[in-house]
Amino acid sequence: MVENRRILGIISHIVLILGVIMVALPIWITFVASTHDAVRMTQAPIPMLPGSHFIENFKQTLFGAGLSGSEGAPVWRMLLNSLAMALMIAFGKIAISLLSAFAIVYFKFPFRMGFFWMIFITLMLPVEVRILPTFEVVANLGMLNSYWGLSIPLIASATATFMFRQVFLTIPDEMLESARIDGAGPLRFFWDILIPLSRTNIAALFVILFIYGWNQYLWPLLITTDTDMTTIVMSIKQMLEAAEQSPQWNIIMMTALLAMIPPVFVVVGMQRLFVQGLTETDK
Amino acid sequence: MLKRVHFPTSVLPYLLVAPQIIITLIFFIWPASQAVYQSFLIEDAFGLSTEFVWFENFQILFEDELYLETFWRTIVFSAAVAVLSMGSALILAAFADRVVRGATTYRTLMIWPYAVAPVLAGALWVFMFNPTLGIFPYILEFIGIDWNHYLNGTHAMLLVIFAAAWKQIAYNFLFYLAAMQSIPRSLIEAAAIDGAGPVRRFWDHIFPLISPTTFFLLVINAVYAFFDTFGIIHAVTQGGPANSTTILVYKVFNDGFVGLDLGGSAAQSVILMILVIAMTVVQFRYVERKVEY
Numbered sequence: 371m372v373e374n375r376r377i378l379g380i381i382s383h384i385v386l387i388l389g390v391i392m393v394a395l396p397i398w399i400t401f402v403a404s405t406h407d408a409v410r411m412t413q414a415p416i417p418m419l420p421g422s423h424f425i426e427n428f429k430q431t432l433f434g435a436g437l438s439g440s441e442g443a444p445v446w447r448m449l450l451n452s453l454a455m456a457l458m459i460a461f462g463k464i465a466i467s468l469l470s471a472f473a474i475v476y477f478k479f480p481f482r483m484g485f486f487w488m489i490f491i492t493l494m495l496p497v498e499v500r501i502l503p504t505f506e507v508v509a510n511l512g513m514l515n516s517y518w519g520l521s522i523p524l525i526a527s528a529t530a531t532f533m534f535r536q537v538f539l540t541i542p543d544e545m546l547e548s549a550r551i552d553g554a555g556p557l558r559f560f561w562d563i564l565i566p567l568s569r570t571n572i573a574a575l576f577v578i579l580f581i582y583g584w585n586q587y588l589w590p591l592l593i594t595t596d597t598d599m600t601t602i603v604m605s606i607k608q609m610l611e612a613a614e615q616s617p618q619w620n621i622i623m624m625t626a627l628l629a630m631i632p633p634v635f636v637v638v639g640m641q642r643l644f645v646q647g648l649t650e651t652d653k
Numbered sequence: 654m655l656k657r658v659h660f661p662t663s664v665l666p667y668l669l670v671a672p673q674i675i676i677t678l679i680f681f682i683w684p685a686s687q688a689v690y691q692s693f694l695i696e697d698a699f700g701l702s703t704e705f706v707w708f709e710n711f712q713i714l715f716e717d718e719l720y721l722e723t724f725w726r727t728i729v730f731s732a733a734v735a736v737l738s739m740g741s742a743l744i745l746a747a748f749a750d751r752v753v754r755g756a757t758t759y760r761t762l763m764i765w766p767y768a769v770a771p772v773l774a775g776a777l778w779v780f781m782f783n784p785t786l787g788i789f790p791y792i793l794e795f796i797g798i799d800w801n802h803y804l805n806g807t808h809a810m811l812l813v814i815f816a817a818a819w820k821q822i823a824y825n826f827l828f829y830l831a832a833m834q835s836i837p838r839s840l841i842e843a844a845a846i847d848g849a850g851p852v853r854r855f856w857d858h859i860f861p862l863i864s865p866t867t868f869f870l871l872v873i874n875a876v877y878a879f880f881d882t883f884g885i886i887h888a889v890t891q892g893g894p895a896n897s898t899t900i901l902v903y904k905v906f907n908d909g910f911v912g913l914d915l916g917g918s919a920a921q922s923v924i925l926m927i928l929v930i931a932m933t934v935v936q937f938r939y940v941e942r943k944v945e946y
Contacts, residue, residue, distance in 0.1 A: 379751070383755075385748045386755075389744075390762045390763060392741075392819075393762070393763055396819065399788065403780065412786070416786050416787070467673065470670045473669035476656065476659055476660055477659055477662060477666035477669075478659045485670050485674055488674060488682070492677050494929050495682075495685050496880050496929060498925065499685070499922045499925040499929060500681070500684040500688050500922060500926075501910070502909045503687035504680055504684040506687070507679060507683060508680075522676065523676070526673060531673065546656075546660075550658075581767070581768050584770070585768075585773075588883050603772055604772075606776045607776075610776055626776050626777065630769050633768035634765045637764060637765050637768040641761060645831075
């Protein structure tokens with residue numbers, strides 16, 4: 371701070387606290403709703419302070435039938451599906467991007483630029499603009515209702531490839547020269563030098579990609595028809611529809627809470643990596 | 654590209670790029686070209702024959718009042734989301750940049766909506782604004798507003814804008830705060846010595862210096878509002894009431910999967926593709942990576 375102005379300091383804090391309240395309010399209401407019983411949640415105005423039914427709702431949601439009257443998969447199963455999808459997308463993207471960035475930076479081969487541009491183009495083709503044809507491809511390959519179908523079509527990534535390319539370019543050429551003098555082949559160099567040197571970048575990217583994978587909505591919605599393959603994020607929408615007939619907001623909000631805890635935990639717990647990943651991949 | 658030394662060429666680099674390229678070809682380039690191809694076809698009512706019609710699908714679209722309205726609505730929606738979310742993020746970042754103690758705590762408390770999936774953000778807001786139960790309709794009733802986003806198109810639009818902007822505040826805040834913190838202190842101190850007060854310093858120095866960030870965020874927010882808000886709209890309003898919250902992405906989905914109008918949906922996809930390409934080009938050509946002092 372440049373000068374000491376007491377009043378301005380206080381105003382700053384007030385504004386920031388208001389900001390935090392604004393940002394946190396929806397989550398607080400979700401939490402509160404998940405701690406009351408179903409009857410209380412049908413009476414307006416809804417409570418603003420937590421109740422005493424948290425554990426009960428937690429058990430019913432996670433291990434019980436969840437929303438009574440729905441034929442969906444149990445919530446723990448959906449959480450597992452989401453976790454599998456998020457991990458497969460994150461690891462898949464990192465693996466294939468590392469390999470292709472390595473090839474593009476450290477080899478001179480015909481069509482190198484062609485490949486580079488082909489990867490670049492994926493940036494311009496988000497799922498939303500090619501929904502139907504991509505669905506047809508996945509259906510023809512028999513990948514509907516499978517983890518492969520959920521993850522593989524999403525793991526081509528231009529941003530990750532670009533990021534690793536940038537990282538590799540900052541690694542001095544002398545590294546490669548000395549490795550070659552010591553007799554290391556390309557794969558040895560990749561595994562023993564490049565991977566350890568880009569460890570923090572990989573971790574930062576993992577944080578971003580995990581959230582990206584966990585929060586996928588449109589894609590799983592299209593390719594999973596089997597309730598056993600439902601992801602937790604998808605299930606919220608189905609519950610909202612069911613809520614129009616029988617409102618069980620305590621269970622719905624508990625499910626919402628469970629769906630957001632893993633990615634929120636990742637963001638808050640690995641904040642430094644998260645910020646690094648965000649600023650690196652988007653610039 | 655910029656390396657002076659390389660490994661000798663062999664089949665290895667081809668094997669290394671193979672996974673990425675194969676996935677790109679199968680799941681990106683082939684479907685995209687299919688979309689382009691289908692956009693030139695019209696299927697008859699029974700799905701028995703298709704006819705190659707060049708640009709007729711596009712012509713139909715641009716003569717369709719409903720589509721033009723959707724186009725316009727998407728632009729209004731995106732602008733509202735960007736202004737609301739970037740504006741609040743800018744104000745919060747400006748104050749967070751000032752406080753000595755607790756700046757990181759505020760950051761921690763502010764960033765996590767980023768991790769909330771759009772469809773969840775929608776669910777949270779739809780619950781808060783539930784006409785019979787929600788806390789906001791309850792409060793609004795005291796000032797005589799009868800909130801019902803199931804019936805009132807304006808209410809529905811406002812609700813999706815709130816939910817979309819709320820989710821994006823975290824991202825904008827992070828980038829604004831980082832940009833402000835990278836401005837050399839000496840510059841701000843010099844301005845203060847010359848007698849510029851905090852407000853003056855903000856408008857005359859800080860705001861112009863972070864303008865590249867503003868521009869960058871503008872592009873990112875536009876892309877976000879165009880594409881990533883599908884989940885919010887699907888959860889909150891399903892495009893209704895009476896199409897009042899149908900944006901382009903939602904219409905592609907709806908016409909393709911629900912209405913099964915292949916040619917029309919494909920033509921809309923192609924238009925979206927052109928929009929994404931334009932935004933990507935803008936992002937790469939004109940957005941400076943670093944703030945210049």
